[in-house]
Amino acid sequence: MRIFITGKPGTGKTTLIKKLTSWLMEKESRITGFHTEEMRKHGKRTGFRITTLPEKEKFLLSSTTPPGIQFGRYYVKIGGIEQGIQVIRREADLYIIDEIGPMEMKHPDFMIAVNKILKSDKNLLAILHMRMKHIVSEPDKLYQLTVMNRDELYKKTKKGLEELLLSSAESGKSKG
Numbered sequence: 525m526r527i528f529i530t531g532k533p534g535t536g537k538t539t540l541i542k543k544l545t546s547w548l549m550e551k552e553s554r555i556t557g558f559h560t561e562e563m564r565k566h567g568k569r570t571g572f573r574i575t576t577l578p579e580k581e582k583f584l585l586s587s588t589t590p591p592g593i594q595f596g597r598y599y600v601k602i603g604g605i606e607q608g609i610q611v612i613r614r615e616a617d618l619y620i621i622d623e624i625g626p627m628e629m630k631h632p633d634f635m636i637a638v639n640k641i642l643k644s645d646k647n648l649l650a651i652l653h654m655r656m657k658h659i660v661s662e663p664d665k666l667y668q669l670t671v672m673n674r675d676e677l678y679k680k681t682k683k684g685l686e687e688l689l690l691s692s693a694e695s696g697k698s699k700g
Contacts, residue, residue, distance in 0.1 A: 540669065
C-alpha cells in the first residue's frame with residue numbers, strides 16, 4: 525500500500541498524519557517514521573521539529589537562528605534530519621514520512637533512504653511538498669489535501685490502512 529498526500533500549507537497534512545498515527549498505535553501496528561510540526565512563538569513560525577514514531581522523541585529540524593544550513597529564513601539542523609533518516613531505515617510494516625521536501629533534502633542521505641523505500645514493496649504513507657510530486661510513480665496514489673476534502677481523505681486513508689492491517693494479520697496467522 526502506498527499513499528502520497530500533498531497540499532498547500534495549512535490544509536491539515538500533519539494533522540491527518542498525527543490522527544492516523546494515533547489510531548495505528550492504538551492498533552499496536554508496527555510503524556516507523558516521523559512527522560514534522562511547526563514551532564511558533566507569539567503567533568510567528570520559528571522553525572520545525574521532527575517527532576519520531578512510535579517513540580515520539582522530538583528533534584529540532586530547523587529554526588530561525590543559526591547554526592545550520594541556511595534555507596530561506598530558516599537554518600536547517602542536520603542532526604534532526606539524521607534522526608528522521610535513522611527511523612525510516614528500521615524494519616516496520618508501515619513507513620510514515622512527513623514530509624518529503626526541500627528542507628529535508630539538505631541532508632544528502634535523506635533521499636537515499638526514501639528511495640530505498642520507494643524502490644521496495646514496503647507500505648508507505650508520505651506527505652510530499654508540492655514541489656516533490658514528481659517522485660510518485662503511481663499517480664493514482666497521490667492525493668491533494670484541501671480543507672474541503674480532509675475528512676473524506678482521512679476516512680479513505682484509514683480504510684486503506686484497516687485493509688492493510690487485516691491482510692497483515694491474516695498473513696501472520698498463515699505463517700504461524
